[in-house]
Every structure is written in structure tokens, then in C-alpha cells.
Amino acid sequence: MKDSCEIYCYDEPKVLKVQVALQRQDIQGMTRMFKALADETRMKIAFALCEEEELCVCDVANIIGSSLATASHHLRSLKQLGLAKFRKEGKLAFYSLQDAHVRHFIHLASTPGKELNALAAQ
Numbered sequence: 467m468k469d470s471c472e473i474y475c476y477d478e479p480k481v482l483k484v485q486v487a488l489q490r491q492d493i494q495g496m497t498r499m500f501k502a503l504a505d506e507t508r509m510k511i512a513f514a515l516c517e518e519e520e521l522c523v524c525d526v527a528n529i530i531g532s533s534l535a536t537a538s539h540h541l542r543s544l545k546q547l548g549l550a551k552f553r554k555e556g557k558l559a560f561y562s563l564q565d566a567h568v569r570h571f572i573h574l575a576s577t578p579g580k581e582l583n584a585l586a587a588q
Contacts, residue, residue: 495548499568502547503575507532508540512563515550516572520562 503509507530514521514529521529527537541561544550549568550561563569 498547499549499571502544502549503572505540507536508544509572509575511537511540511544512549512568512572513576515561515563516569516576520560522558522560524558526561 503512510530511526514526518525523534523538523541526541527534530537538559541550541552541559545552545561549564551564553560553562563572
């Protein structure tokens with residue numbers, strides 16, 4: 467059994483609808499987010515920031531078992547990609563997730579089973 471169409475035809479209304487929807491989306495931004503979270507260390511950090519509203523770089527380094535430099539590098543990457551935000555308090559640097567959308571995405575990705583299966587079925 468072939469796993470592709472044996473003749474070329476398409477549903478023009480469906481194709482046009484999806485093409486219009488694609489034009490309205492920030493596909494590059496979505497791709498950047500997936501690339502950022504495809505790194506295991508950054509995903510661990512993002513998950514940690516879901517568990518706690520805000521963490522300093524020292525906390526993150528201890529959570530992921532890395533040096534301050536490594537934690538800081540990954541946190542800075544998440545900030546530059548628009549997934550995290552930063553604030554300074556005295557000599558401490560604190561990070562949190564940019565918004566609820568990022569938090570929701572991380573929670574969805576960390577939920578085993580039915581939610582991801584439901585998404586895949588859509």
C-alpha cells in the first residue's frame with residue numbers, strides 16, 4: 467500500500483483556508499520556541515520555572531546540576547527567544563517565564579498521555 471496520493475488533486479477551499487491561517491501566524495516565532503525547548507537543559511529550566519514562579523540563577527544552577535555560567539547562558543537564551551523574563555534585585559538575577567502561554571505549553575508537554583494524544587489527533 468502506498469503512503470501517498472496516487473493522483474494529484476486537492477480541496478481548494480481547505481487549502482486556501484489553511485494558507486490564510488498560516489499567513490496570520492508567527493511561524494518563525496513558533497519554530498524558535500520549539501528549537502529553544504528542544505534542548506534538554508533549557509526544557510529542564512522551563513519546567514523548573516513552571517514549578518516556581520521565579521528563580522535566581524543560583525537556584526537554577528542547583529536544580530539542573532550545572533555551573534552558574536551554564537545556567538546563566540541557558541536562561542539568557544530563553545530570555546532572548548522571548549520565553550523568559552529577567553529582573554535584578556541587588557546582586558541577584560531572577561528569571562521567570564514570559565507569560566501564561568509558555569507555562570501552559572510546558573505543562574501540556576509534561577502531561578503524559580491523553581492530552582498530547584488528543585492534540586495529535588486534531
